[in-house]
Amino acid sequence: MLTSLIPVTAASRLTIKPDQHVFRGETVTLRCDIDGEGVTSWQYSWYKDGSFYSSSELQEHTFSPVTESDAGKYFCYGAERGGSRSSQHSYAVTLTVSERPKPKVSIKPDQHVFRGETVTIRCDIDGEGVTSWQYSWYKDSSVSVFSELQEHTFSPVTESDAGKYSCYGAERGGSRSSQNSDAFRLTVSGEAQAVLSVSPQKWLTEGDPVTLICEVYGSSTGWTFSWCTVTLSSGISYNMLHVITSELTGFIKIKYCLKFTPKLKLMSIKPDQHVFRGETVTIRCDIDGEGVTSWQYSWYKDSSVSVFSELQEHTFSPVTESDAGKYSCYGAERGGSRSSQNSDAFRLTVSGVSPRVSLIISPSRTQHFTSVSLSLSCEDQSNSDRGRVRRYTESWGLQDCSSSVWGSQTGSTCTFSSTITSDTGVYWCQSESGENYHPVNITVHCESFVYVFIYLLSIKQVQDTSVVKKKKKHSVAGKRGESPKSWISVRVSHSESQISVLHTLSSVLAVCPYLLVTVVLIFKCCRMRGKMSD
Structure with missing residues (x-):
């Protein structure tokens, strides 16, 4: 550290342009400003890391281009030319010089794609101290910029998008910039086609081993193969759910044990799920399984593992309270290996009193x-x-x-x-x-x-x-009406x-x-007897 008996009369201030953190190859300028009233000319002295670096009548010191060896802690002070006055030492300022960053380019899903796919290219720059970058994309060494976004998407990609791409970054509002990225080639082929094959080529039953082969023609790599559950219109479900990534080629095999489960088409109960004791109740199990000609049915009650009936229809006649519960049915192929799913359970309710x-x-x-x-x-x-x-x-x-x-x-x-x-x-x-x-x-x-x-x-x-007096002439007329109960x-x-x-x-x-005729005759006889008595 310099020691002087010269009286201190002014303050010094050191600044660095464009920034304290710069990249190798840029131009950096140090400037020393002294606030000394009445002093018309200063001799400037520069110190680096506590040691004298240089002395000059120039107020600024420039590194062009700057290198990592120029990095360090700097301060300055001034002395009056031809006079006795001098300034204070400025505060120290650190200059950091680092390698200019090189952008990293990524491309998804691959450098080799098929027409109609969606392709995204991305430019990433790791520049310490830079908070915002302006990106520039170039194609086939052209000087014209076709995109200024960090990510650029081709959707859908076509053969005209094929070519060599590179990116470059410049600091927004600053002077720093990145290197050019390494160029990469995007290849666009005709539409991709996946082909599925099965081995062996024959009718299969449940439990038989089968190899499924999915192949995408082309030379691209990194394909992801999805094997999904397929439900046919008949209700048969092929339960295959796998996602496998091939890092080498667009070709993959998977061994799988084939299993299909026919779904219950209908389970019915007559006359109703809520019945009264003594009624007749019929439950029926219908299975829609393509290719199965005969089913063996199993009925279960209240989640029991024991089968209480093997008929397609089961009748409770008469139904009692003990028959109440939750019922489900299941089917197995007679003489085969195929089986159905379990039906949804339903509850049968039997009341005590109708x-x-x-x-x-x-x-x-x-x-x-x-x-x-x-x-x-x-x-x-x-x-x-x-x-x-x-x-x-x-x-x-x-x-x-x-x-x-x-x-x-x-x-x-x-x-x-x-x-x-x-x-x-x-x-x-x-x-x-x-x-x-x-x-x-x-x-x-x-x-x-x-x-x-x-x-x-x-x-x-x-x-x-007639017991009291003679019989008089009577006429009886009847009307149609309701008799006494x-x-x-x-x-x-x-x-x-x-x-x-x-x-x-x-x-x-x-x-x-006959009684009517008899009564009429009796009545006439009585009348004749009455006349004779008179």
Whole structure:
């Protein structure tokens, strides 16, 4: 360090242009500014790394070109020419000189591509201290810049894009610049074509080894081969999912054990997933497997591993609460190795009590005449059709409306087109589970039967009156109407007493015409006796 007895009168300041950090080969200038009032001429002294470097009457010192040996810590001071005054030492400033950066060029997906692909080239510059670069791309040694972006994309690439490329960078707002990158060649060929082949060339079954070969014609490298799951329209899935990268050639082989799993096309349940105890429930498993002619079915309940049925359809008749649960089915090829997937599970719910069913009669009465229409229907509390109409009569015994000629059934409604006296009997509703509800006694009268009762009552009245006084002339006129209600209890148990009552009633109804003639004759005889008595 220089020591001086000369009085210090001014301050010194050292600056470096263009920057303290420069690249080899650039031009760098050191400048020493002294704020000394009244001093017209200075002698400048330069120091590097604490040692005297040079002295000059020049205010600036230039390195052109600068090298790594010029790097160091610099300061300056000044002395008045022909005088006694001097400046202070300036603050030290460090000059850094480094190798000019060389851009690195990358290209994706490859230097050799096919027409129609997307190609991206990128220029990266590692320049210490430079925060922003302006890029320049050149093709085939041309001096014209075709792009100023760090990345340039050809989409789609064509044969005209083929050529030799290089990039270069310059500091934005500064003087530093990079070297030129190494040139690279982009090759563009015709469209790529991938070819898939299979070995061996024969029909395969599950478990057979098979080699799949995928080849891309061309000399490019670095291909990525994707093997994907393929689902055919038949529902067969080939489960192959691999991604393999070949770093050497566009050619790869993969060995795979072929496995296909037919999907269940349909699983159905009738009449519903929610049923009542005693009903009949059928579950069915349908499998759409191309090329499989015969399936062996397996039914599982509540995730059990044991098979409870091997039929395509399984019926619960009658269903009980113990049958409730989650069900699924599965199929295996009979005499082969292929199998289906497991079906989605469904839940069967069985309630303890079925809804109560009532017999609805229209017209709403239990006494009816012959040759009229009559409608009977079974309904529950929600007015929904439920069950079937059944009856027991003396003439026909036990019958269903749907399986006889006495009525026609639509849904849960049974219709009589024309009633007869032998339709008299007990009627009730039977649910799908076999339970019987709401038995009702229905009586069908002959139209003349009402006259019999009227005449008999009239005769009885005449006989009762004749005891008190003579018999007068009476005329009885009957009208068609509803007779008084009469109940006959008939049960399906077929007891002898119940059958006897029905037999008697049926017999009486059968001789209605004969009774009518007899009553008329008796009535005429009574009138003649009355005249004779008079």
